[in-house]
Amino acid sequence: MSIIGNIIWIIFGGIFIFLEYIICGLLMCLTIVGIPFGLKIIQLSVLGLAPFGQRVEYNEHAGGCLSIILNIIWIFIGGLWIALTHVLFALLFAITIIGIPFAAQHIKLAGYALTPFGKSIR
Template structure:
């Protein structure tokens, strides 16, 4: 089921999410300060390309002061708007019964986009 879901996801917009996150990640990695944010954007691109069958789990050392600071910085400078966008897409997909699994994936993406530091993909 996850392979079919990922194929449908890619065809109906997942490739655009992937490209947006990968371009943002590469641009952020061009600066020294932006490297941690660029790496998280690249992780988001992987999840944006194939969200079915992947889980977002907290890291073993997710309670650090640095990850809290980076999450706050991320939230202020873009994470909030990314999460809002994914939540809007989730509402649009949830209107139909067929779109409910895709709405659930957008909610998962919104949660990871809101606070990505201290979490990883499994």
């Protein structure tokens, strides 16, 4: 079921989310300071391409207060805007019964996009 969901996801905009995240991640990696943020965006792009069948979990060895500091910086750099975009798409998909699973995936992506440090994709 997750394969069918991922194929439909890609057709209905998942490829655009993936390309947006890849371009943003590569642009963030141009500076030394932006490399940790760029790598997290690239991880988010993989989840944005095929979200069905994947889980986002907290790392037990998250790095302590460093991940908290990076999450706070990330919220101001772009995490808030990415999360709001996913919430908007979730509201649009939730209008129909068929779109509810896609809305749930957008909510999962919004949570990961808001605070990606200290979490991993499984």
